[in-house]
Amino acid sequence: MDAHEKNKARAAPARPAARDLLLQAASEVMSERETVDVPLADIAARADLNVALVSYYFGGKEGLLLALAKRDAATALGELDRLMGLDLPPAEKLRRHLAGVIRTFFRYPYLYRLLGALMRDATTDAAREIAEFFVVPLTLTAKELMEEGAKDGTIRPLDPTLFYLVALGACEHIFANPAILKHAHGIEHLDDALRRRYTDVVLDTLMHGYLVPKDRASS
Numbered sequence: 003m004d005a006h007e008k009n010k011a012r013a014a015p016a017r018p019a020a021r022d023l024l025l026q027a028a029s030e031v032m033s034e035r036e037t038v039d040v041p042l043a044d045i046a047a048r049a050d051l052n053v054a055l056v057s058y059y060f061g062g063k064e065g066l067l068l069a070l071a072k073r074d075a076a077t078a079l080g081e082l083d084r085l086m087g088l089d090l091p092p093a094e095k096l097r098r099h100l101a102g103v104i105r106t107f108f109r110y111p112y113l114y115r116l117l118g119a120l121m122r123d124a125t126t127d128a129a130r131e132i133a134e135f136f137v138v139p140l141t142l143t144a145k146e147l148m149e150e151g152a153k154d155g156t157i158r159p160l161d162p163t164l165f166y167l168v169a170l171g172a173c174e175h176i177f178a179n180p181a182i183l184k185h186a187h188g189i190e191h192l193d194d195a196l197r198r199r200y201t202d203v204v205l206d207t208l209m210h211g212y213l214v215p216k217d218r219a220s221s
Contacts, residue, residue, distance in 0.1 A: 021059045023049040028070050032112035036180045068128050074113050075136040078106040092150035101201050103173040108197045114177045172204045
């Protein structure tokens with residue numbers, strides 16, 4: 003290899019690791035097909051890799067799906083950690099957190115269905131891992147914010163667990179079944195403009211349920 007070829011080789015961007023390529027391929031195929039039920043062969047083909055590498059890196063399809071869910075959840079949890087470090091009232095943190103949940107499911111449109119499938123159909127260990135890694139931290143954070151808001155008089159003393167189940171249901175519902183959006187509501191594609199409008203409606207509805215009215219808060 004002459005000097006010119008060596009310089010070209012050094013300048014060329016490195017190909018991501020096979021494990022990351024498989025995760026990204028799974029994310030892309032699931033997003034495009036609006037389903038988590040995709041053949042491993044199609045994922046491997048998108049990554050331009052041998053399908054046997056799924057078993058090598060993940061131990062099989064369940065391991066791949068679990069790794070993908072954890073990858074995407076880690077992004078959301080990182081954003082939540084940054085939010086909790088801000089100097090903001092608990093009610094505002096809760097509002098931003100719920101907006102972030104909707105943004106996460108928009109960014110990864112298959113994630114809601116993927117989490118549901120793993121919690122429902124995966125082995126007990128995998129389901130427990132998802133719960134402990136993702137669901138429990140979200141629930142504990144919401145409980146903390148609800149309790150802090152109740153103490154400072156800005157959030158009504160609602161049952162934090164039940165409230166959060168209601169809130170998550172609202173945040174997730176628009177992503178649950180694309181066919182319903184299409185055939186019942188005439189929505190062919192969930193774009194960012196619709197995501198923003200949906201966020202506004204969800205937050206407006208929830209906040210009028212969990213915030214103390216201003217005339218009572220100031221008295």
